[in-house]
Amino acid sequence: MDFANAYSWINIHFLLRGLWVTIYVSLISIALSFIIGLVLGTVRYTKIPILSKVVGFVVDIIRNLPLLLIIFFTYFGLPGIGLRVNAVVASIIALVVFESCMIAEIVRSGIGAVPSGQMEGARSNGMTYMQAMFYVVMPQALLKMIPTLLSQFVSLVKDTSLATIIILPELLYRAQIVYSQDTRYMIPMYLIIAVMYFIVCFCLSMVASYLQKRFDTKTD
Amino acid sequence: MWSLLVNNWQTFLIGFWNTIWCSILALVFSLIIGSGFAILETMPNKFWRGVARVYIEIFRNIPLLVIAMIFYLVIPQFWVKMNGFTAGTIGLTLYTSAFISETVRSGIQSVGDGQMEGARSNGMTYWQAMRYVILPQAFKIVIPPLGNQFVNLIKNSSVLAFVAGFDLMYQGDVIASTTFQTIPTYIIVGIFYLILTLPLSYYMQYLERK
Numbered sequence: 001m002d003f004a005n006a007y008s009w010i011n012i013h014f015l016l017r018g019l020w021v022t023i024y025v026s027l028i029s030i031a032l033s034f035i036i037g038l039v040l041g042t043v044r045y046t047k048i049p050i051l052s053k054v055v056g057f058v059v060d061i062i063r064n065l066p067l068l069l070i071i072f073f074t075y076f077g078l079p080g081i082g083l084r085v086n087a088v089v090a091s092i093i094a095l096v097v098f099e100s101c102m103i104a105e106i107v108r109s110g111i112g113a114v115p116s117g118q119m120e121g122a123r124s125n126g127m128t129y130m131q132a133m134f135y136v137v138m139p140q141a142l143l144k145m146i147p148t149l150l151s152q153f154v155s156l157v158k159d160t161s162l163a164t165i166i167i168l169p170e171l172l173y174r175a176q177i178v179y180s181q182d183t184r185y186m187i188p189m190y191l192i193i194a195v196m197y198f199i200v201c202f203c204l205s206m207v208a209s210y211l212q213k214r215f216d217t218k219t220d
Numbered sequence: 221m222w223s224l225l226v227n228n229w230q231t232f233l234i235g236f237w238n239t240i241w242c243s244i245l246a247l248v249f250s251l252i253i254g255s256g257f258a259i260l261e262t263m264p265n266k267f268w269r270g271v272a273r274v275y276i277e278i279f280r281n282i283p284l285l286v287i288a289m290i291f292y293l294v295i296p297q298f299w300v301k302m303n304g305f306t307a308g309t310i311g312l313t314l315y316t317s318a319f320i321s322e323t324v325r326s327g328i329q330s331v332g333d334g335q336m337e338g339a340r341s342n343g344m345t346y347w348q349a350m351r352y353v354i355l356p357q358a359f360k361i362v363i364p365p366l367g368n369q370f371v372n373l374i375k376n377s378s379v380l381a382f383v384a385g386f387d388l389m390y391q392g393d394v395i396a397s398t399t400f401q402t403i404p405t406y407i408i409v410g411i412f413y414l415i416l417t418l419p420l421s422y423y424m425q426y427l428e429r430k
Binding site: 060061063064065066067068069072073076077080154158159160161162164165172186187190193194197198201202205 | 277278280281282283284285286289290293294297371375376377378379381382389402403406409410413414417418421422
């Protein structure tokens with residue numbers, strides 16, 4: 001153990017750049033998977049004849065596979081269909097595929113939790129199905145979903161660490177590089193990346209539980 | 221793909237078995253630890269509530285992979301030596317116990333205060349009331365979310381591949397790197413995982429609807 005040398009500015013700077021990779025990969029994945037998940041969840045909920053069944057089937061399959069497997073599939077599979085991508089793009093694709101299916105399920109149950117009278121009321125006031133969905137049901141459903149969605153985003157941030165296996169230069173991967181040069185740095189490195197992950201995820205979790213409390217008191 | 225399975229069925233089966241065994245061990249222990257911390261978190265004593273909060277927040281907000289690596293690489297340096305399977309399973313147990321604790325806590329809190337007060341005023345001690353009145357009702361409520369945690373646990377057990385835990389993912393990796401049939405191998409691995417997770421998650425959906 002050699003804390004003073006392990007936390008030299010060069011090493012910390014190297015790790016912070018990894019933290020930045022973790023954060024921006026997470027942010028892009030969160031944005032994309034939220035949009036795609038919203039669409040998939042709505043499609044699954046609305047029961048369009050064949051489409052909803054197909055979407056439901058695919059979502060259930062992907063949701064029940066380990067993310068690690070999906071990362072492997074994208075990394076080794078994409079070149080097979082002629083797409084040469086680097087680790088960053090491959091990780092983002094894998095994360096988006098997996099998380100959008102998880103979010104689709106959250107969205108579906110969120111819409112399901114809105115009382116059906118809301119839809120009926122909106123329809124009988126002359127709105128079309130789409131209008132009622134977007135202006136009446138969806139805003140209420142989203143409000144209900146926010147805490148669950150945020151905790152899903154926290155797991156997304158944590159899950160970026162799995163992409164070390166396809167050499168995404170994020171926090172864990174960079175820590176491994178540092179301590180592979182000097183094994184005495186191993187303990188300090190794991191300590192500091194645990195703290196870094198903790199700070200990022202804890203802030204997000206705090207927002208989630210704050211919102212949870214607010215909505216709990218609102219709905220009571 | 222069929223010949224791949226036939227030629228390597230033993231390797232796959234070892235992995236499948238290790239994944240199941242690790243999931244069961246982690247489930248049992250994380251249920252015990254998680255319920256323990258859930259009870260602590262709902263106790264009137266502020267100190268114990270704080271202890272539980274700290275434990276849960278730490279293990280909930282650090283990636284499972286980092287926890288498993290710490291048990292695999294860091295702990296053996298100054299404490300017990302352990303193999304990859306043990307390290308991975310302990311990591312998985314601690315990580316999952318934080319989530320289970322949150323789930324059980326919400327179950328305990330959704331049982332009305334009147335239940336505890338009624339039990340106490342009938343002469344039960346706090347622990348008797350917890351054991352015979354509150355927990356049975358709480359567990360009934362949280363079975364579907366607990367099932368979902370179990371599905372997550374099975375999926376998360378794939379981190380054993382990082383710590384040489386000989387689970388399904390690890391064995392798949394070994395086969396993929398010896399036969400060079402990467403995609404077919406991972407498809408078979410995926411099917412094995414689905415055999416475990418799909419029935420469970422459909423059953424939980426069915427319970428939720430009921």
